[in-house]
Amino acid sequence: xxxxxxxxxxxxxxxxxxxxxxxxxxxxxxxxxxxxxxxxxxxxxxxxxxxxxxxxxxxxxxxxxxxxxxxxxxxxxxxxxxxxxxxxxxxxxxxxxxxxxxxxxxxxxxxxxxxxxxxxxxxxxxxxxxxxxxxxxxxxxxxxxxxxxxxxxxxxxxxxxxxxxxxxxxxxxxxxxxxxxxxxxxxxxxxxxxxxxxxxxxxxxxxxxxxxxxxxxxxxxxxxxxxxxxxxxxxxxxxxxxxxxxxxxxxxxxxxxxxxxxxxxxxxxxxxxxxxxxxxxxxxxxxxxxxxxxxxxxxxxxxxxxxxxxxxxxxxxxxxxxxxxxxxxxxxxxxxxxxxxxxxxxxxxxxxxxxxxxxxxxxxxxxxxxxxxxxxxxxxxxxxxxxxx
Amino acid sequence: xxxxxxxxxxxxxxxxxxxxxxxxxxxxxxxxxxxxxxxxxxxxxxxxxxxxxxxxxxxxxxxxxxxxxxxxxxxxxxxxxxxxxxxxxxxxxxxxxxxxxxxxxxxxxxxxxxxxxxxxxxxxxxxxxxxxxxxxxxxxxxxxxxxxxxxxxxxxxxxxxxxxxxxxxxxxxxxxxxxxxxxxxxxxxxxxxxxxxxxxxxxxxxxxxxxxxxxxxxxxxxxxxxxxxxxxxxxxxxxxxxxxxxxxxxxxxxxxxxxxxxxxxxxxxxxxxxxxxxxxxxxxxxxxxxxxxxxxxxxxxxxxxxxxxxxxxxxxxxxxxxxxxxxxxxxxxxxxxxxxxxxxxxxxxxxxxxxxxxxxxxxxxxxxxxxxxxxxxxxxxxxxxxxxxxxxxxxxxxxxxxxxxxxxxxxxxxxxxxxxxxxxxxxxxxxxxxxxxxxxxxxxx
Numbered sequence: 106x107x108x109x110x111x112x113x114x115x116x117x118x119x120x121x122x123x124x125x126x127x128x129x130x131x132x133x134x135x136x137x138x139x140x141x142x143x144x145x146x147x148x149x150x151x152x153x154x155x156x157x158x159x160x161x162x163x164x165x166x167x168x169x170x171x172x173x174x175x176x177x178x179x180x181x182x183x184x185x186x187x188x189x190x191x192x193x194x195x196x197x198x199x200x201x202x203x204x205x206x207x208x209x210x211x212x213x214x215x216x217x218x219x220x221x222x223x224x225x226x227x228x229x230x231x232x233x234x235x236x237x238x239x240x241x242x243x244x245x246x247x248x249x250x251x252x253x254x255x256x257x258x259x260x261x262x263x264x265x266x267x268x269x270x271x272x273x274x275x276x277x278x279x280x281x282x283x284x285x286x287x288x289x290x291x292x293x294x295x296x297x298x299x300x301x302x303x304x305x306x307x308x309x310x311x312x313x314x315x316x317x318x319x320x321x322x323x324x325x326x327x328x329x330x331x332x333x334x335x336x337x338x339x340x341x342x343x344x345x346x347x348x349x350x351x352x353x354x355x356x357x358x359x360x361x362x363x364x365x366x367x368x369x370x371x372x373x374x375x376x377x378x379x380x381x382x383x384x385x386x387x388x389x390x391x392x393x394x395x396x397x398x399x400x401x402x403x404x405x406x407x408x409x410x411x412x413x414x415x416x417x418x419x420x421x422x423x424x425x426x427x428x429x430x431x432x433x434x435x436x437x438x439x440x441x442x443x444x445x446x447x448x449x450x451x452x453x454x455x456x457x458x459x460x461x462x463x464x465x466x467x468x469x470x471x472x473x474x475x476x477x478x479x480x481x482x483x484x485x486x487x488x489x490x491x492x493x494x
Numbered sequence: 495x496x497x498x499x500x501x502x503x504x505x506x507x508x509x510x511x512x513x514x515x516x517x518x519x520x521x522x523x524x525x526x527x528x529x530x531x532x533x534x535x536x537x538x539x540x541x542x543x544x545x546x547x548x549x550x551x552x553x554x555x556x557x558x559x560x561x562x563x564x565x566x567x568x569x570x571x572x573x574x575x576x577x578x579x580x581x582x583x584x585x586x587x588x589x590x591x592x593x594x595x596x597x598x599x600x601x602x603x604x605x606x607x608x609x610x611x612x613x614x615x616x617x618x619x620x621x622x623x624x625x626x627x628x629x630x631x632x633x634x635x636x637x638x639x640x641x642x643x644x645x646x647x648x649x650x651x652x653x654x655x656x657x658x659x660x661x662x663x664x665x666x667x668x669x670x671x672x673x674x675x676x677x678x679x680x681x682x683x684x685x686x687x688x689x690x691x692x693x694x695x696x697x698x699x700x701x702x703x704x705x706x707x708x709x710x711x712x713x714x715x716x717x718x719x720x721x722x723x724x725x726x727x728x729x730x731x732x733x734x735x736x737x738x739x740x741x742x743x744x745x746x747x748x749x750x751x752x753x754x755x756x757x758x759x760x761x762x763x764x765x766x767x768x769x770x771x772x773x774x775x776x777x778x779x780x781x782x783x784x785x786x787x788x789x790x791x792x793x794x795x796x797x798x799x800x801x802x803x804x805x806x807x808x809x810x811x812x813x814x815x816x817x818x819x820x821x822x823x824x825x826x827x828x829x830x831x832x833x834x835x836x837x838x839x840x841x842x843x844x845x846x847x848x849x850x851x852x853x854x855x856x857x858x859x860x861x862x863x864x865x866x867x868x869x870x871x872x873x874x875x876x877x878x879x880x881x882x883x884x885x886x887x888x889x890x891x892x893x894x895x896x897x898x899x900x901x902x903x904x905x906x907x908x909x910x911x912x913x914x915x916x917x918x919x920x921x922x923x924x925x926x927x928x929x930x931x932x933x934x935x936x937x938x939x
Contacts, residue, residue, distance in 0.1 A: 136590035137531050144697060186771055188763055193708050196530035200701030201756035204749030212744050312538065312697075313601070316594030323587045360605040366598020373591060383582050 108233035111246050113348055115232045116365065118252035119305045120317050120343030124325075125259045126297045127318035128339045131326055132274050137192070138177070138295065139318040141199035143302045143311045145176040147206025150303065155213055162237075162251050166303050173299025176202060177292060229308040229361050248308060255304040262297055263336070266290065271332055309362040316366035317343060320373050327376040327383045342372055400426075400434050405443060405453060405461045414450040502627070503740050509629045509637055510732030510751060513690045513702060516641045518710065518728025520648065520686050521703035522721045523679055525711065526659040531586075532571070532680070534700035535593040536687045539570030541600025541696065545607060556636065560688055567684035570596050575676075597696075626693045626736060626747035637689050644682050655679060656717055694748035701752040702728060709759040712766035731755035785895045786834040788864045791843065792894075793823045794853050795861035799919070811858055814850035862922035868894040869915035869922075870905050876916040877909065883916035 130139045149172030153164040176198055183194035232248035244250070263270065273280035273287045281287055298318070305314040325338035350365030357364065378385050407423060408415055421431055435451055438444045443457030453461070524530055540563035547562025570592045577588040648655065657665035658675045666672045683703075690699045706728035710720045735751030764772045794815060801810030821831050835851060838844040843857035853861055871893045875886040897905070906912075906924075915921055 131584075131587050134584050134586050136584075136586040140531075140534070140590055140593065183763070186763065188712060188769055188771065189708055190525075190528050190530075192528050192530040193525055193704055196534065196700050196704040197708055197756065197759055200698050200705070200752050203697055204701070204752040204756075207746055207749045208753070211746050312597050313594060315590055316598055319587055319590035320595060323583055323591055326583070326587075327581065354602070357602065357606060358609055359602040363598040363601030363605065366595050367602055370591065370595030370598065373595070377577065377581055377583075385580055388580070 106233075106245075109351075111233040111249060112229055112361070113351060115246070115248040115252050115308060116229060116347035116351060116361075117344045118249075118256045119308055119314075120321070120347040120365070121340045122252070122256045122259045122301045123305060123314065123317035124321045124339035124343035125263055125336060126294065126301050128322040128325065128332075128336050129270060129274060129294055130298065130318060131322040132332075133294075136319045136323075137195055138180070139298055139302075140315045141180065141195045142173045142176050142295065142298050143314050143318075145199040145202035145206075146170075146172045146299055146303055146306075147203050147311065148172055148209055149206075150306070151206050151209040151213075155209070162247060166251075166300050169303035169306075170296055170299045172202065173302070174292065174296055177295040232308060235307075251304050252308075255301055259297055259301060262293070266293070270294070274332075309365065313362040313366045316369050317346070320366070320369040321346060324369070324373045324376045327373075327380040329382070342369070346372060397434075397437075400430075401438055402461070402464060404431075404434055404438065404451075405457055408444060408451055408453040409458065409461060414447045414452045416450045420451070502629075503736075505629045505631055505634050506626045506736045506740065506747065507733055509634045509693050510626060510736040510747065511729040512634070512637045512641050512732075513686075513693050514706065514728030514730070514732030514751065514755075515725040516644060516686050516728075517690060517699075517702035518706035518724035518726070519721045520644065520682055521707035521728075522710065522717070522724045523655055523659050524683060524703055525707040526717070527679075530704045531589055531700065532574070533683055533687055533703040535574065535589045535596075536567040536570060536680075536684050537691065537696045537699040538593040538600075539596035540564075540567045540684075540688055540691060541597055542566050542603055543569075543600075544691075545600055545603035548607060549603070556633070563688040563691065564684055566596065567687060568681065571680045571684065626739070629693065633692065640685055640689050644685055647678070647682060651675070651678065659717070694751060698748045698752050701755065702732075705752065705755040705759050706731060709755070709762040712762040712769045715768075727755065727758055731758060781895070783834075783837075787838055788895055789824065790820070790831070790834045790838065791853070791857060791861035792864045792868070793820055794844075794851065795858070795865055798853070811853050814847045814852045817849045817851065820851065863924075864894050866922045866924065867897045867902055869919065870902060870909065870912075871897065872915050872917070873909055873912055873921070874905055886916065 127136075127139060130136050146169035149168035149170070150165050153168035156168075157164045179198045180191070180194045183189045183198065184191050189197070229248075233246050235247050236243045237245065237247040237250050269280070269285050269290055272283070273285055273290050277287055301318075302311075302314050305317065309317060321342035322335070322339040324342050325335045328338055329335050346365050346369035349368040350363075351361055353359075353368060354361040354364035376384060379387075381387055403424065404420070407420065411419070417428075417431065420426075421428060424431070426434075435444065435446070438457070439446060441460075443454060443460055444451050445454050521530075521533070524533055543562035543564065543566025544559045545562070546566070547558040547560070550562070551558035574585070574588045574592050577583050577591070578585050583591075654665070654670055654675050655678075657668070657670060658672060658679065662672050665675075686703070687699050690702055694702055707720070707724040709727055710724035713723060714720050731754040732751050735754045736747055738754070739745045739747040739750045762770075764770055767773070795811070797815055797819070798804075798809075798811035798813075801813065803812070804810040817828065817831060820826075821828060835844060835846075838857070839846055843854055843860055845852050845854055868890045871890040872883070872886040875881045875889060876883045881889075902924075913921055
């Protein structure tokens with residue numbers, strides 16, 4: 106296998122593993138737990154190094170997993186005590202644990218092959234040459250085995266607990282009443298985040314793993330309302346970021362992990378603007394069409410109340426519209442045959458009266474609803490995502 | 495032994511103290527506004543700004559790097575705000591995105607600079623991981639000026655920032671420019687973050703902002719005092735951490751400072767006078783012990799109340815009651831019963847005879863007091879709040895331990911000194927709080 110292929114495969118596997126668990130972090134509003142865990146596992150890794158004296162993957166993953174769970178436990182503990190809010194609990198726990206890790210490494214681990222730069226940035230470019238040995242025989246790059254194992258573990262976890270995770274994410278009360286232990290699921294998910302973070306550490310580093318955890322799922326979240334689709338999209342976007350980042354980094358001769366994060370960020374910005382469903386442009390269009398519909402109905406309603414022929418000036422002062430806006434609205438309605446133009450005024454046609462009657466039932470509710478959707482009432486969108494249950 | 499400070503060590507101490515004080519004070523606002531992790535994002539977002547500042551100016555002078563970091567931090571905060579306001583992305587995700595993507599771009603720029611023929615990024619690295627040991631006198635002077643400016647702005651806008659932190663809607667209704675104040679606070683935060691980068695580094699900035707403020711919060715309910723205390727705690731942690739790092743070999747400064755302030759935080763969480771968790775646990779223990787004891791007295795009282803001897807006018811509380819019977823009332827084990835009974839025996843409220851228990855005269859009085867509270871409360875609930883009489887027992891079980899003597903007296907007066915509870919049982923009279931003469935007749939009539 107050529108080095109490039111190894112790097113691309115490792116990068117894609119990490120991106121996919123991160124996207125799978127990261128989607129649930131984003132949906133459960135725990136994106137920053139990912140950030141916290143990715144820093145707080147450092148002492149676990151350092152201890153594993155000190156204990157075993159080498160960089161065997163299994164002790165590292167166990168050590169990091171233990172500290173990942175410890176992080177979650179401490180954050181919950183502070184949070185539950187009622188003395189600190191959740192954001193503050195996260196903000197005090199992970200720097201403390203990270204500090205312990207840094208101190209351990211700088212005091213005791215200088216003789217072992219670990220340095221802070223590597224932990225913070227990672228270096229995926231070395232992946233093809235860091236081989237795993239089975240006895241005396243090399244069985245291929247370590248990162249391939251670790252990355253593949255973690256991807257399989259995450260796939261198995263989400264496959265096995267898909268329904269439970271989905272329900273406890275979108276409707277925790279119902280999940281609790283059905284007897285799912287949300288605490289157990291929470292810890293299970295956080296443990297998965299921990300091992301994913303550790304597996305990604307050497308390749309992308311502590312901080313950029315957050316990019317892989319959060320950014321592709323957030324991008325996918327802007328593009329779909331279905332959980333299954335969101336997971337698939339997040340994986341796809343993650344893989345695109347990994348591969349795109351690699352080529353970009355080669356082109357610029359710069360950090361691969363950094364470029365992956367940059368590509369992921371670029372994709373997110375694109376979706377933020379242009380996503381057909383939740384992008385800024387789509388929202389703007391939705392808001393405009395809603396306000397136009399409202400204007401149509403207002404004008405027609407006023408014409409009905411005003412009797413035969415309502416002078417333009419009256420309408421202008423009545424609504425406080427500009428002459429241009431009145432003209433535009435009137436022209437659109439006239440084109441549909443709902444109003445007609447008399448001398449110096451407008452009147453409702455019988456066809457318009459029927460149309461108004463039909464929409465009359467929703468006259469007040471409808472435009473408001475439309476504009477609420479356009480501004481994206483959060484409850485509405487979460488419910489929609491939960492709907493395919 | 496004297497602890498003599500070299501110039502370099504003095505700079506480090508001063509710098510750490512300045513940053514600790516400043517971070518603690520400003521972090522108080524971030525903590526109250528639930529934006530603890532915004533500082534984290536801003537610190538990470540500053541990195542590409544530092545790199546661009548270097549690329550544009552071509553020098554490692556502090557000013558262009560500082561301006562670059564400032565602009566990038568502001569851009570990051572604007573991006574977070576815009577994303578939350580205009581899309582379904584929530585705050586935590588937006589913070590995570592800005593943090594990691596900006597940092598990623600910064601790393602790309604950093605590795606790019608590294609490969610330039612002119613590029614030696616050692617000075618830039620300093621901004622990243624913080625090397626307090628390299629602080630120069632002029633760095634500390636700059637920190638002093640910037641810190642002074644931040645504090646001055648904070649003092650000038652103190653009232654507005656206070657309203658913003660506690661009740662922004664109220665502030666808006668007063669006509670305060672809430673959006674602009676938010677931006678101002680973010681700007682101050684960015685300045686502090688950028689000042690701190692050099693001392694503690696990107697990752698640990700968030701701790702200098704939040705940990706002292708969270709500790710200070712435990713000691714006071716007043717914002718002014720919290721800010722001052724957070725500043726003092728932050729500065730002290732800075733000095734202690736820097737000193738530890740100067741005396742112990744290979745102990746990095748930033749992490750030492752964070753460990754010191756984290757220890758202070760844990761101490762505050764446990765032992766702060768009002769909010770301390772240790773005290774709360776102690777109070778709860780004491781309360782549950784009292785509840786268990788009062789319940790035991792009450793149980794013995796109830797058994798005596800139903801004693802057949804009372805029909806012929808004698809006391810029902812003369813007999814010793816076997817322990818198993820009392821264990822049966824609440825399904826307690828023998829050790830559980832013994833645990834509640836022993837202190838009561840010591841206090842002279844109970845007397846024992848083998849495995850049997852009896853109320854002493856004082857014990858009877860105390861038990862009557864508890865039962866009185868229970869039954870008066872039941873009566874209050876049925877009469878004044880018109881609850882069904884079969885629904886009030888559980889409420890009264892809780893209230894009997896909480897009502898004070900004053901509250902009971904007031905309750906009794908409000909109910910007109912009643913004699914009987916909703917279930918037809920007698921309400922024991924108060925031994926020392928006899929109803930005023932003449933009232934009895936009025937009720938009877």
